[in-house]
Amino acid sequence: MEEIRKSRILIIGVTGYIGRHLVEASLSLGHPTFALVREATMANHPEKAHFVHGLKDSGVTILFGDLYDYESLVKAIKQVDVVFSLMGHHSVKQLEDQIYIVSAIKEAGNIKRFFPSEYGFDVDKVQILEPAKSMLGVKARVRKEIRMAGIPFTFVSSNFCSTYFLSRLCQVESTGFPDEEVRILGHGNTKVIFNSEKDIATYAIRAIDDPRTLNKVLYVRPAANHCSLNELVSLFEKKTNKTLKRIYIPEEEVLKKIQSSPEPLPFFYAIAHAGFIKGETCNFDIDPLVGVEATELYPDLKYSTLDEVLNQFM
Numbered sequence: 199m200e201e202i203r204k205s206r207i208l209i210i211g212v213t214g215y216i217g218r219h220l221v222e223a224s225l226s227l228g229h230p231t232f233a234l235v236r237e238a239t240m241a242n243h244p245e246k247a248h249f250v251h252g253l254k255d256s257g258v259t260i261l262f263g264d265l266y267d268y269e270s271l272v273k274a275i276k277q278v279d280v281v282f283s284l285m286g287h288h289s290v291k292q293l294e295d296q297i298y299i300v301s302a303i304k305e306a307g308n309i310k311r312f313f314p315s316e317y318g319f320d321v322d323k324v325q326i327l328e329p330a331k332s333m334l335g336v337k338a339r340v341r342k343e344i345r346m347a348g349i350p351f352t353f354v355s356s357n358f359c360s361t362y363f364l365s366r367l368c369q370v371e372s373t374g375f376p377d378e379e380v381r382i383l384g385h386g387n388t389k390v391i392f393n394s395e396k397d398i399a400t401y402a403i404r405a406i407d408d409p410r411t412l413n414k415v416l417y418v419r420p421a422a423n424h425c426s427l428n429e430l431v432s433l434f435e436k437k438t439n440k441t442l443k444r445i446y447i448p449e450e451e452v453l454k455k456i457q458s459s460p461e462p463l464p465f466f467y468a469i470a471h472a473g474f475i476k477g478e479t480c481n482f483d484i485d486p487l488v489g490v491e492a493t494e495l496y497p498d499l500k501y502s503t504l505d506e507v508l509n510q511f512m
């Protein structure tokens with residue numbers, strides 16, 4: 199019997215935060231995996247070059263190119279079935295310029311699924327303050343361009359990345375666990391959805407050939423990972439046998455921080471305000487015409503719970 203060929207996946211942005219998880223997931227699920235990498239990055243960033251060499255050793259086909267080298271995009275896209283773009287949110291322009299990938303996919307004409315750079319709130323729904331509003335607005339415009347171009351897509355709305363948020367117990371202004379005091383935005387009872395980066399990537403790769411995710415938002419909402427800041431702090435206290443002093447920051451103060459904190463804090467406070475105060479990761483039901491939920495589609499995938507992710511840092 200003829201073996202069914204696994205879909206070939208191109209990842210643009212393998213050296214980034216989410217891209218590294220996607221390439222791992224693509225390889226571990228056995229897909230022929232291609233990475234579009236910038237030559238200048240290889241020349242100027244030894245750690246990234248080392249990572250890319252490691253990918254090559256693991257079987258990833260490395261293609262040199264750039265978002266701003268249109269021919270390189272078309273050439274790379276013609277070799278695969280599925281494209282992931284992982285342009286980062288540090289540059290609104292970079293997100294906006296995914297439009298070049300949209301054009302290249304349209305020209306190539308062979309792509310059966312495109313996953314643009316998303317991995318957060320549902321950008322067609324979220325109510326969020328500036329400066330995050332502009333960035334998410336760009337993601338929403340890219341969605342529109344993809345729909346208008348008639349390109350088959352899946353938009354992954356995976357809410358808050360658990361490693362990133364939990365490694366600092368969701369403290370906007372610190373990079374590690376709190377020692378004595380913890381700052382809680384709002385009353386701390388708003389539920390937020392967290393997902394491990396590895397799980398997000400695995401769900402996304404699982405979705406590539408799934409007709410149920412075609413032209414849909416793939417929401418990642420694991421039941422065990424809906425958690426409020428108060429619950430999270432209690433879990434942390436139980437694990438560390440410590441009691442933290444909880445300092446509650448009222449919404450008015452968070453709004454002032456969004457307006458007057460030094461860069462890049464306003465962006466992160468705006469994201470935190472939407473998630474931890476307004477509940478924008480889970481304050482709506484999924485419309486089945488628009489989206490599907492990942493743990494319902496793939497119940498066999500054992501996702502990492504918040505508890506397990508926190509344990510990794512203990």
Ligand SMILES: NC(=O)c1ccc[n+]([C@@H]2O[C@H](COP(=O)([O-])OP(=O)(O)OC[C@H]3O[C@@H](n4cnc5c(N)ncnc54)[C@H](OP(=O)(O)O)[C@@H]3O)[C@@H](O)[C@H]2O)c1
Binds near residue numbers: 210216263288
């Ligand atoms: N929900 C969450 O908690 C969360 C957390 C993080 C990210 N995200 C989202 O995930 C998505 C990806 O973000 P990220 O943090 O993974 O991004 P990132 O770390 O900044 O990585 C960006 C990637 O894009 C590549 N790139 C940049 N400019 C390029 C160009 N001109 N041509 C080709 N490649 C280029 C970079 O390659 P070089 O190495 O060559 O620069 C890098 O691999 C974003 O939409 C972001 O908003 C969500």
